[in-house]
Amino acid sequence: MSSQALNRRKIATNNKEPQTVTNSDRQHVVNDRTRSGSLIKQMMSRIALTVTILVVVYYITGTDDHKELVMASASESIPGSPKGQQVICSNDYNEDRQRFGSCAPKLCGRFVSDAVVTESEAKHLLSVAKKGLSLGGSSGSASILDLHSGALSMDTNFVNIYKLMKKMSKEDIFTDKDFEIYRTVKNKILQTIAIHFGISGQHLFLTDPTFFSRLTSEAAKTKHDEYWHKHIDKNTYKSFHFTSLVYLSTYGRDFTGGRFVFIDKTIQKNITIEPKLGRLSAFTSGSENEHYVERVTSGTRFAITVSFTCDPKYAISDPMIATNNI
Template sequence: MQEIKKRNIRDGNDLSEKNKEQLVENDKIIRDPGQPSCKKNLSLRVFSRMVVISSLLIVVYFSTKEEKIKIFARQTDILVGKGEILECSSEYLKDVDKYEGCFPKECKRFVTDKVISIRETEELLTIAQKELQLKSSTEGITTVEFSNNLNVYQITKEKIKYAIVHHFGVEPSKIYMARPALLSAIKPISHKKTSTTFNNYWDPRTDNDLHKSFHYTAVLYLGDYDKDFRGGRFVFVDKKANKTIEPRKSRLSMFTSGSENRYYIERVTSGIKYSLTFYFTCDKQFNV
């Protein structure tokens, strides 16, 4: 019996020594970065951190991008009037300063859905479609001069003129409609087309740079963004954040034509966008 007890004690001691050795070996594996299992754990941790950092960077990038484009006038809103006062460009002020009574009270942009009626707009759209039918290209932008003596056109022209007179503080007898009044139809462009076959309407521009006689610009939209066409939004190019106008049938946009209102039009991706653009001048010799 004593012999059995001695043997058990000896075997127990041997087991204890083996357990100690195993614990020491395990501790070496954990502490030794050269072991394969440790390398795998480190790789997983590094990869996880990279994924988290990348995700944060993507969120920050797109959040910043969205902040740089602001909707100034949504298609779904019916605006009695919405404006923004701007600092006039020095070139524009120098030009209009020559014409007494035509100097703007404030350089600005103004949008309203209450000047031209839906009925008047639909009549103008019918005329526009007929005018552009024979001249319209299959792709890109087509513009024709609107020289029409129809009653609806004359009424529309006078309403827009007096809207500019009211909102910009101009004397009615000192502002004139300049040529041309433009009907525009914009269709999607295939990737096969080259830039030499159409006007690059998506390039930023200033109306007063296009023609020095242009001092006030008005755009009347004859269709609805995201219904009659997609794309084709009007974008004012500003330093802090671009301001976007989403076209709405009968929506009228008016603005001073200097570089304070530099703009471009987004590419139309489907449907046809119809609009009518009027230019007004302080220089009587350019009166239509």
């Protein structure tokens, strides 16, 4: 290397200032690392909290009891053709199909309609229910009135309303008009069920029990008051093939709670119907339509259950003043 090159290298080396690391610099590095670690811990904590919340929400809303599909809300109207859901039939009808081929369900499911029963008819039926139940009523949460058998809830028991009317000299509490509208509504329901499920209406019969119900938030006094248990109609009444309800009060206006809930195990969801004055709900009565009624939390829920069978042996007649034990 030439002497000139060596001189230039010495000059360049001498011009560089020595770099030193102070305690202050070291502290800044430590602080930065501490802040970075703290931020990472905060982020991990937030992620863990978010995951925990999601898991809780999943278990709260993801169970069968909380998965819900509202089939018919009280705020909507279902005119024209019924809104229906078809489901796979259970094995409950295998024997019945051999005996009642033109009537026993081949298609199973449920439907809702606001076009079968008029508002005027529903209000009239409500007045019939209130007149009858005014003579008695359960001391608990559920009262019934059966115009066919005469059964009327009375405190924790049942009495015959027609004998009670005679005893109280109130034979005129029901009118021919009351029973006329009752029959008219029953016939319209029967025909709607026959058309919707593709069966013969001539081979479908009204059956027992068919009754008015009044549900409240009162505490249960007997097992008859505990209307909220899950059940299958055909397990309770072997003769049942089709069950229907006409609601005589409206969810959210006249009462809270008290919605009708199907437990649909196929889609793992509860199918809910919100009662509405004049709304008709009907379904096949077998295991494919397990259901329950929510407990009423306030107000009073009125409805009439109208039940049908394909077996003429279990058919009941329409109620009439002239044939009752007055």
